[in-house]
Amino acid sequence: MEKKTPLYDKHVENHGKIVPFAGYLLPVQYEQGVIAEHMAVRKACGLFDVSHMGEVLLTGRDALANLNMLLTNDFTNMYDGQARYSPMCNESGGVIDDLIVYKIRENHYFIVVNASNREKDFAWMKEHQFADAYFEDLSDQVAQIALQGPKAHEILAKLVPEEELPKKYYSAVMEGKVKDISYIISKTGYTGEDGYELYMGTGDAGRMWDLLLEAGREDGLIPCGLGARDTLRLEAAMPLYGHEMNDEITPLETGLGFAVKMNKEDFIGKKALVDRGEPSRRRVGLKVTGRGIIREQEKVFADGKEIGITTSGTHCPYLGYPAAMALLLVEYAGVGTKVEVEVRNRMIGAEVIPIPFYKREKK
Template identity: 40%
Template structure:
């Protein structure tokens, strides 16, 4: 297993460290519920340095990105970010990712940790353009500082106007005395905040500076356990659970990042799928009976006919009830429809809900 530049810091802080996507990562410190509430109401720091960063540059960089991703990267300006996904030849999702435009000839793809090698091979396979592809994942640390108090905490450490960074935008500047830090406003929690990209050698210095700056706001380190409950309350997909090589972006509710006014891998197959109607759809649901849904639990109709499977589920710390995501046959994928989840051989009722489950706190 690999360590991030901060793994030893997490151990010293008493984190429960476990294997995740090939890395030793902090799963929790005080407890998932406490950490979840810290982010929703205050400010918390996630070490997500296991994520991958791939640089694509050259005069035809955007042409390569257009070919491999579903969203329209030609719409990006410098300092803008786009949520997108890579599709395989059958229209399944190789990965979901962020595309950063650094300048007209330089882009950064931020990909899921477990998919770095797969994504890199796929992009290189499709690189029939004059584009240079460089995996810098092993050199970069990434901290996600999330919550309503993230901005006043971080503003102490930079002259970059953080309130001037729009949602899905970024700036590059000096942060905590470190030059050329990428400060972005995306997040995976729905609580607002920023992400910081910088060299590994600066990780510990910046970690302690951030905690000093946020001390008055009760800043705390947050593990991946709370990151999962936070993202699920927002209905955000997790690769390997809710989306994978066998799910299409249309089935996953990602039609809004699937642009058919450009060409990309498997676009014709996906157009055909859209025209013919989807056989299944990803939906959110809230449990109305007691019980917590888990990945791969079977979903049934009112008549006890199997109609799908749970992809993610948890007890929501904010809502005080169990929630989940899952694929169901399209005929049953409508709001307020009553479904049943088989939990420990018992049929437990649930109601399909509109996403997100909670109102986001994004600026």
């Protein structure tokens, strides 16, 4: 039976279309529809309930050593309040999950994991913890709200003093308070836009949601659902667990080499990645040149042979054309390569183009 997030009643009040997702009941869209929500985030701002995500606290004298063994990235030189992205691999080099680690202070780390992997991830962390380190699952105590779009800063600045807002991308203010609501604010997101993610106790989520909506009303802020979250992340070519990565796909195949530090002494999966050598396939972007929309798990062909599989695909509302991501053999992964994708026994033409498909203009 699916759980309800602390904001479930808010979604019902706002006429959200509720669907089951990752063990929770969440809005796939509101009355205005996915395209309107998508465009609001690109041009103004959108508000998302991401309370289904999992949160883990890691403490202890050997917390850093545990992080560096569990995850492919290197967490050695982080400042307090810094966030860092990383895959977490199994022994064969496949991806168990991708996650974000925040350094609260020395020996204290806040880890955010994907909702569908929460229990699996926590069990893996506990199974591999060593020396003086303690993992605690905080997921049921924490709500998360994402404020995303070019007007996110001016909206949040109506509630939070400028000096209490994180300035750098992938940084956070770990202890803040507004209207007696304690929170963490990070300058992160999953839409390709500027924005923030706020963490607070579940009992404060409804009040924070209302405060943000009211603060952003005149700036065009609207609530957004899972549908727009997915189209936005695909336009920005952000990988999603279960699509662009899984227990068989390595982080090097899916373009996450920037977060895999092979010069670290060791991490789970390192030997397997070394033994595999250079990846034989690569994540690419495809622009549809024929008629139709490409979805995930559809075969890709070139020169009369199968060369890969799509991992995600949709019509991109802001860009105005259908696009997809795919894992292709490296010899066919070059920009400009013409391919065909089999969709319901019909071939649709496509072309390899650079990713991300959409990149916001930095101010």
